[in-house]
Amino acid sequence: AMFNLANSYYNGEGTEKNLVKAFYWYQKAVENGNEKAMFNLAIFYENGEGIEKNLEKAFYWYQKAVENGVKEAMFNLAMCYSNEKGTEKNLEKAFYWYQKAAENGEEQAMFNLAKFYENGKGTEKNLEKAFYWYQKAVENGDKEAMFNLANSYYNGEGTGKNLEKAFYWFQKAAENDVKEAMYNLASIYENRERTEKNLEKAFYWYQKAAEKGGERAMSNLANSYYNGEGTKKNLEKAFYWFQKAAEKGDKVAMLNLANSYYNNGEGTEKNLEKAFYWYKKAAEKDYIKAMLYLAICYENGEGTEKSLEIAFHWYQKAAENGEKEAMFNLANSYYNGERIEKNLEKAFYWYQKAAEYGNERAMFNLANSYYNGEGTEKNLEKAFHWYQQAAENGYTEAMINLAICYENGEGTEKNFEKAYYWYRK
Template identity: 40%
Template sequence: MSTQKNSMSISLTGDEKLNTAVSLFVRDHVTEAYPLFQELAKTGNPRALYFLGEYHRQGWAGLPVNETLGFQYHHEGAEKGEVLCQLNLAYEEENIQEDIVQAVIPKVFPLAQAGDVVAQHELGDALTNLEHLNDVSLCHLDVAKEAEYWLEKAAKAGYWRAMDDLANSYWGERNIEKNLNKAVQWNKVLAQMQGDHVSDAVESLGLLYEALGDYDKKFQQSAKWAAEGYGWPMYYVAECYQDGKGVTENQDKAIEWYQKAYECHGEVAGPAAFVLGCMYGNQGNMEKAFAWYSKGAAEGLDWCMCSLANCYRDGEGVSQDLEKAMEWYQKTYDCHGTVAGDAANQIGRLYYLDGNYEEAFGWQCKGVEEGCMDAMYNLAGLYRDGEGVGKDYDKAIEWYEKVYRLHGEMAGLAANMIGMIYCDEQDDAEKAFDWALKGAEEGFDAAMSNLGGMYRRGHGVKKNLDKAIEWYQKAYELHGDDAGFAAYQLAGIYSDEENVVKKWEWTEKSAQEGYDEAMLDIGLRYDGDDELSEDLDQAMEWYQKAYAQHGSVAGDAAILIAMIYERKDQEEKAFEWYSKGAEERNENAMYFLAQSYEYGAGVQANREKAIEWYQKVVDCHGDEEEEAKEHLQALLKEIEEG
């Protein structure tokens, strides 16, 4: 067959060869037409130069995308008078050069009116980018209607590219009115041509049925094209099974079809591998998740590369390896795709955890350049704390405010941080209140709690306990990280009002949210600190819960547990809990531990250990410092006297 084609191309005249090449191209036999255009371009044929420019710009016929070479062909064709080359030079810069389009379009109209379908398509496509025409003979035209008219005319003449652009225009992203049903219609026609771009058409059909909410059609049409071996329809069939839309949910079938899509090894392979990785990850099978992320990364998908890096970072599905994590984050960033900013942010975080704040700052800046919101937030934190860059509260506020202005999931957090800077660093209570309010309005619970505190104290706003209660309750009702704190503050308000019932009601709610100070208070209540009958077992239980949080009161909880054991004459257990309290850096626990070693309470007396722990108490410079010094001096004197 190839010999026949070659002999045909040799025997054809230049015009016949051009007509044959254009006919093949128009009917979406783009790869087959390419050698003919190559031959014609070598002879300087202007229209062939136009087509060759488009081949290289779009990456057709298996060619790599090469815009520089593509525009070289367009320049050559333009010099030879090819109007379509002259028009396409308007697209050489990043932004369309409208002055070129306006100047050349009057030359394209006669070609389109004469029945040149390629010119009709180029005219329609160019018009979708304009709001009006400057030429006096054309300025009366409705540009959007003209764009649709010429694209439709070329599409009805069987030109695949006009069908594709017309369908894309009906998504509503150009000046043509949105009409997804018409987009479906033209993608169906393009798919039925069974040309080089059938896979693009069936990919678009799946997306269109999804956008229309017609999941039955999505499944039926995708199943039809999947049976013919097309990858994206296989992916859509898997989606339908996974989500139970258009077909009964079946996770095993979803996995089966995602695997089939992956095995096509085209553009769909990476996304299919990524979803499989996520599915296995959600099932808790991180080994399989890691394996699929690896396959997707090998297909060049940045999302899989980033997920692979996460696995190495967290040691999920593979041994933890921070160097490998860094390597894969770097590869993700180098793709400069949709997760490049996230990857840069993660690299910055790894450097930060390693104490390399300068590198952390540099990578957060790269993340910001890629539009990563987390990187903006972290960059603000570096400016706030002066890590990797000079401390600059104004810069910190600037970047936090940029995060807030995006009104994403971190907007409330960013607003709250701005409020804290105004409160703690710039002593501007009114601005602190304003930003806490902004954070609260974004639904951030800590901002609500801060707002409650400001109303409670009259800080930046007139004191109003009803408002304080309102905002603390709102924070609590979210049952997020700040719920326990908010409930504890409500308990404090009711305690101040001597409303004992509500005080303990909210203390218990706080404890149920995992707030350690509330747990400690309940323990103290059972320990005889309130009107309840003493119940040391209940007290012990709540102290242990408070200790288990390893928060600010863990050391105090350990001491109280130790004291209960002392009352039970269990000195060894008391020593054990004083030790735990000391590990929590609690000064009093250290002091009691030193005494245990000094007097041999629950442990063999050990003067050296007693000295060691008394010294640690002194170094804390707290309430026990003077007493610890006295014991320390006495012990050192004993050693000196032998």
């Protein structure tokens, strides 16, 4: 009767809701040996309902409830061990009780148990068992588990790779409001993975995920508006979503937002100070392309005070991370002795790197280095090779030098027909 009276006060059934009295009668019921009341008492202590919050007492009563056969308390006890609530963190014990709770049909425990197996927390990593428990959780109606099950099929983890089943479960999870699934479903529609490419559906799901706060979805939604993919082109809306994603920490959106401010105000007014701000934010998040543009801002004094030293620093950072335009600019710095002491060997090194990455201006300068023996030994055959590469990539000055090589037989055999061809180009 005490337990039922407590429930009445808790639910406001037959009397006014009163959590203090509910707590009192749960406590009385516990003193009279009611096991279920132990579980409810623990919840009250955990949430500070009807009594001051006390995680140590919550843990104590969850433990007592479990010892007295209250299966529902197993999951909560596992959570205490997992999240250091009222007791020391102990992932092995958390795993044990998640397993016990899962085996007793607790769907959230099934999901958490799967994650423990997937990440090797409190037990050895076992993707097959992770897949099994994600599947069980889904069968018991866990929406989040649908997304993880889809990932298992998508990546072939714990089961054979199956893009059709991945698509099916991403769709199911998305329809159940799992924002990460919405994003993945949109990506599948955009990139035509095991379904017909459909930019309208991609746009729809990016929008749904973005409205739920998914930063990557915001960025991709902005791209859809920017490029007019799956919807009408709208630079103002593109700018809006780039801004939302950037403010949530998406570095790609930061770069695109900076570009919007920089490029004559796309979807907004031109503002070099704001462009600089967002290039810097993205560069500090190790976004390589942003490092290049930040260096250009410092070099030209755009949106900030001009500083060739800082520009050189960011060109170097970007170049060392494979940004070909930065490699070229860094090489120019060494060649011209700008921002740094002149060094033809280092200039040659970076022209070569940029050329190998496909920068046609670097190909031309590399050819000049070989032709003039600057920063390396003179080598007319290599000079000819790089003039040819740059010319074939449409670089006009290289075409002229290539024609001269054919005309004079420098680095190749004389060939007046080819010389004439490249002069005409």
